[in-house]
Amino acid sequence: MTLTARNPLRWIVLALVAFTAAAALLLTSGTAAFAASAPDTPGGDQEATDYYFGGVITFEEKPVPDVTVSVKGGGFDAETVTDAEGKWRLYVPDKDTYTLTIDEDTLPDGVIVDPSQLPEGLQPVQGTTGSFEVEFGLTKTKIVNLFLGAGERVTQSFGDQLLVRLVNGLNFGLLLALAAMGAALIYGTTGLSNFAHGEMVTWGALLTLLFSTVWQLPLWAGILAAVLGGAALGLALDAALWRPLRRRGLGVVQLMIVSIGLSLALRYTFQFFAGGATSQLPGSSPTPIEFGPISLSYIDLISMGVSIVVILGVAYFLLRTRIGKATRAISDNPQLASASGINVDRVIRIVWIIAGVLAAISGVLWAYFRPGVRWDMGTQMLLLIFAAITLGGLGTAFGALLGSLIVGIVVETSTMWIPSDLKYAGALVVLIIILLVRPQGLLGRKERLG
Template sequence: MGMVAGGATAVAAAPLPATEQPSPFSFNGIIRDGQEPVEGVAITVTGNGVDETAETGADGRWSVGVPERGTYTVSIDTSTLPEGLTLRDPSFESREFEIGGSSSVGVLFPFGESSGGSGGTGGNTGTGGNTGTGGEGGTGGEPATGGEGSPGGETSTGTSSNDFGSQLLSRIISGLNFGLLLALAAIGITLIFGTTGVNNFAHGELLTFGGIVFYVTTTLVNWPAWIAIVFTLAASAAFGWLHDWGIFKPLRRRRVGLVQVLIVTIGLSIALRYFYQFLIGGGTYGLSVDRGPVLQIGPVLMTTSNVVSTVIAIVVLIAVGLFLTRTRIGKATRAVSDNASLAAASGIDVDRVIRIVWVLAGLLTGGAGILYTYFIGANIKWDVGFTILLLLFAGVTLGGLGSAFGALVGAVIIGLVTEISTLFIAPDLRYAIALLVLILVLLFRPQGILGRRERIG
């Protein structure tokens, strides 16, 4: 039996007139009969003064823009379905959905026999939405909320055209944006590994820490955004320093083995994650930070926050590159990363360099937490960092363990692969494709793209 995979693709059904302002929010999805897209199915969105109908295109995609946050009714005109294709549950014909924290909400219309034949509830997959919920579409702009989407998946980047070229361009831009944000956090991982040999599995919690502090200062305390950013960065740097001072420096002094330290990082990750849940709860919370208007650049639609986060990420990454190559501390960091014993014999204070690396890692990853919570739809959740930890390590390993520039290259590749793959496969499988690329690269170049062979093993 057929089914629908509805999702947050941010693809409009038709080009926007030049005089029409792009809608800041949208409901969208894909209608398929099995694996075949269905054209000409009418979907209607009503509520808050909106009464718009869109028809699915040749690729089965539909999208209806709405001007403001609120609750809307999304209905499918079953008379426009091809013969033999029926809804599995008649109650799915018309449902209410709320849009607010994210700019895009995916809607599922599951097809199949009412008795629960093939295409059961567990088989429905939304592009950025929930899976197996019997038709509840996910919020594509909330990719890091546990089961409700995918980290960094659907963003506010979409297209004003339904052709494949525009969709591909949109995914490339979104992938670069996502990859640059991953790179900010991934560089911290690779610097820590290069100077200490430790793979820090609690690194995702540094990103979550930055997002939570930004949420508290902007939304709960109502500080101006620039003050909140400065405070969050300072707190993140201090948190990185605290990691080394309170845990990892004492472990180094006791010459604890790397395997034991690895277990410590896993335990620290679990402890911090559930401490965050205790502090803010287990839900997803919106930030009171304006993401700006929707911009139309050629066929691509982007929110102002996407543009701002990309520019900031590029500037910060350039600054980090200059720091590592042009300053004495940066050169000392690279020396310790290459050979700590030789660096110590040359008069470099290895412990001081490691402490600086931890502070820098906290600063970069906390900044990534700010941009990431802003990037995914101005939302924060207690495990947001953990949900993208695998992608961070994939980027670091792909680029080359211990290489900061390799982490940048690897993270951008992972970001591009995960985004572009959603044009061809269900978004729930995007990470499988990213990890497949990682496996293939490591089979032929185990040290990664920019890594060195002596760092392996």
């Protein structure tokens, strides 16, 4: 399979990325401008629910306006701004434990959140200032009145902030690499850009949730079910859909359109059965462990460890096993591989199984990294998966690994200079710049990609 650097698919992906980046910049800049001013009434900038946090922020018994307050937990996040009377309100979807954060950059000079005057029920989040854990009791409202104090604001140095974001970016990049390497193997052996790969990621998280939370089985049983279910989904998709379509000789664009339709069908099937709410896996959001300026939970450490072990396993498979070498041969030239006696259909079937397993594991880790399982969670990763594959070089698993690490680190470190709402758009802008300089990707070749 020879694919030149002028492959139209590459420019389709590049145009899609450019459009999404531009749209994200416009939407998030508009959102930021809206959030900068207080609503007419507390909570008037949000969709009202039965549950909300509210209160007044004061300093020396005087209200403090225009302070940004945010809430996060259970896969949900929102923010608002205090009005002229210092009042604020944040609606949440259900009773749960949430983290409230006061953006200290929006406080007047010389004013800080005074830990000694915290109301009952607020627990400071270790390693942060202005962030507190708070849990709903029996009522549907939680009043949190904050009294500010005078003092010097304690901030991390630039080096410490950079180190923290690099570690977070590495964690994110590793779990992204699991999904991206599977999608790259599929593309390399079949030429298919699988837009349903995001739903394969969601499938793993949903199976873990079903077994460990809904059916109350041990977490290891849920993870095992996700791995086996991911393999089964990959096998079923190839046997029931992609293999018959390949034999009918459908072109790349036709297959891509079918994958888009499959993505929509799977996504809304998940919504029908799982609902639109965000659910948590057991043990999500644990207390972080301090390593100097870096705060990591034991789940973060396990996630990085599992990702590295699985990636090394895939590398061994591709470089040392007969099936892996056959996979690389098919990626280079399927006709020559078939003439050499390689069972192309059998190798592609194995690739789909491996891709399903990698996507399922990535889905479980993603559910812990961005706490919560949702019916559309894989869709949030899909464009970043394609960005990583295109950045590293289409059709090469190791290029997808390199691209994922770059995307992960850029996404997390970019928040030091740009608003966090723009971090994904920032990664896509980097992708566009690199492809303008090197269209074949970092590890791709001009003669052929794979």
